Amino acid sequence: MTQTYRITLLPGDGIGPEIMAVAVEVLEVVAKQEGLNFEFTTALIGGAAIEATGEPLPAETLDACRQSDGVLLAAIGGYQWDNLPRHLRPETGLLGLRAGLGLFANLRPAAILPQLIDASTLKREVVEGVDIMVVRELTGGVYFGEPKGIFTTETGEKRGVNTMAYTESEIDRIAKVGFETAQKRTKKLCSVDKANVLEVSQLWRDRVTAMANDYPDVELTHMYVDNAAMQLVRAPKQFDTIVTSNLFGDILSDAAAMLTGSIGMLPSASLGATGLGVFEPVHGSAPDIAGQDKANPLAQVLSTAMLLRYGLHQPHAADRIESAVLKVLDLGYRTGDIMSADMTAVGCREMGRVLIEALAGS
Amino acid sequence: MTQTYRITLLPGDGIGPEIMAVAVEVLEVVAKQEGLNFEFTTALIGGAAIEATGEPLPAETLDACRQSDGVLLAAIGGYQWDNLPRHLRPETGLLGLRAGLGLFANLRPAAILPQLIDASTLKREVVEGVDIMVVRELTGGVYFGEPKGIFTTETGEKRGVNTMAYTESEIDRIAKVGFETAQKRTKKLCSVDKANVLEVSQLWRDRVTAMANDYPDVELTHMYVDNAAMQLVRAPKQFDTIVTSNLFGDILSDAAAMLTGSIGMLPSASLGATGLGVFEPVHGSAPDIAGQDKANPLAQVLSTAMLLRYGLHQPHAADRIESAVLKVLDLGYRTGDIMSADMTAVGCREMGRVLIEALAGS
Ligand SMILES: [Mg+2]
Ligand SMILES: [Mg+2]
Incomplete structure (x- = not known):
């Protein structure tokens, strides 16, 4: 049949x-x-x-x-x-x-194809073998958080507002996709946040860290988002699987994609x-x-x-x-x-x- | 004296x-x-x-x-x-x-020094002559917005919250620094936001656009933050002065810095x-x-x-x-x-x- x-x-x-x-x-x-x-x-x-x-x-x-x-x-x-x-x-x-x-999970591979390595703006030795999977949270964070809108303050001026928020369960389900994706690859997971400044990132980091106990075969690291943007340019081969929030994933998955030299080649999955x-x-x-x-x-x-x-x-x-x-x-x-x-x-x-x-x- | x-x-x-x-x-x-x-x-x-x-x-x-x-x-x-x-x-x-x-204004130059061009991970022809100034808003946005904290929801789970917010006057004063910085350079200003998704960015774009009337000698463009992260990797010479919000500037100024090959060389000013x-x-x-x-x-x-x-x-x-x-x-x-x-x-x-x-x- x-x-x-x-x-x-x-x-x-x-x-x-x-x-x-x-x-x-x-x-x-x-x-x-x-x-x-x-x-x-x-x-x-x-x-x-x-x-x-x-x-x-x-x-x-x-x-x-x-x-x-x-x-x-x-x-x-x-x-x-x-x-x-x-x-x-x-x-x-x-x-x-x-x-x-x-x-809620967006999988964004950014792998260098040997046939197209010269299309990268980065030097061959920097990008040869790059194979990154960014797991981006897709339905939470600042793109969806409430309240949002353009409001008028007491002094009569406009204030644009969006809310960057995650609940524990939202973090847990995307972290799980991150760990499981890493398990299918080289078992290296880097969680990207801004926990040194943002409370929402501190909760993110706490939950991801706690979940690591369920995946003893996965090597978990944490990185701040601004550093991650730098490290993608400096030494992209250090990354295998990255798990991060909606906005950070939007930015980093695009930066990672551009390392390959052509986003015209890259697919994605949302699960x-x-x-x-x-x-x-x-x-x-x-x-x-x-x-x-x-x-x-x-x-x-x-x-x-x-x-x-x-x-x-x-x-x-x-x-x-x-x-x-x-x-x-x-x-x-x-x-x-x-x-x-x-x-x-x-x-x-x-x-x-x-x-x-x-x-x-x- | x-x-x-x-x-x-x-x-x-x-x-x-x-x-x-x-x-x-x-x-x-x-x-x-x-x-x-x-x-x-x-x-x-x-x-x-x-x-x-x-x-x-x-x-x-x-x-x-x-x-x-x-x-x-x-x-x-x-x-x-x-x-x-x-x-x-x-x-x-x-x-x-x-x-x-x-x-409220952080000036982050990212200029390639000819003596150190080989330190860049990018190809010489891509970064030769790169001279970018990122003007980052420094005291508003999601790093400071209220409410913030880790709260407990009605269902008893924790919710991490930060607020990404800008008032018109906060936008205007950093936009002014952006336009004036561009005037001292090549008169090209790129305002970076996420106006296709975020209300706070829509207000940002509206105010920056309105202010452009006061600076007819400056060529203003707008770019989404994820695209800006890509364009910095793809073709950094297209940028002269970039003006953007606190979080976006944190990420983009670091990515721009890394184009030079060593952030160990870069100064900054906060004004x-x-x-x-x-x-x-x-x-x-x-x-x-x-x-x-x-x-x-x-x-x-x-x-x-x-x-x-x-x-x-x-x-x-x-x-x-x-x-x-x-x-x-x-x-x-x-x-x-x-x-x-x-x-x-x-x-x-x-x-x-x-x-x-x-x-x-x-
Ligand atoms: Mg994007
Ligand atoms: Mg930074």
């Missing part, structure tokens, strides 16, 4: 539809090879949803995601929606999706307690190159591999996709964002075609 | 006293050359103050600073004080000093409305090498130059010191943290000696 998975596709805005098309083609080829069956439902999110329905996350989209086995998201946002009220912005749709599905996850590239919607067949679809394709590995527990299918990506890079195919001398420049669709070829030969 | 300046010296902890000793020698030589007179008062802060008085910022220290024309601080903190209650930690003394003197400022190296107290004559005193010495330039308005004296630092680097003298092949390794005291020689020859 063929295993059937319901996958919700959220192409979103900008280059989203182009790269999603490549990812779906890849999934269909792998499905045949692995004897899997995918039922795809496409739904609206972000600016595309605003245009069609007036809101960035229509209820039908959230329902479709909830009824599926995995969600593949491309990218959201664009200049034309930047000046809308906050509750109508594309980003609000993404935050709502994460909250609505209870996705909840139920096993349902959203898989998406790290890069944005790149409205400046949308519709021009210039986008790099590889992060979207690698997100598909993460969907298979972490969401659907089909590691063999994930391996096939990751091998195909390495193969097209070995063959010298490059989109503009990762182009270098003596390589073959291709557009988004052509990259998809050679990927399918590479898959067929696997 | 000789101009007399009262300078409060805060050597602090770890390597602080060693590097402060070099800075004072340098100041005394420059004083003779420039016909200035310094009256030095040494006061306690940080762990040294905790040991002597039980608190990290004794009232006498704050009084001494208030009665002076400039404060030269070395470094604070050490492992032995990390587990004290928060109000007794060395860092609390530093935060109290900033608050007590009303120092208030009155003109009184605190000048200190960016690096910490390095307790692991304290008392071993291994510390690099150059950031402390360059902090002295910033004291002369921004605090005492003695640019000629500041120029002398900065020239002497470049000269000893040209002569090949290096402490361990900036050592490279074919250079002459020296300790902290010897670096001080060659600096005095270089000054004498100027």
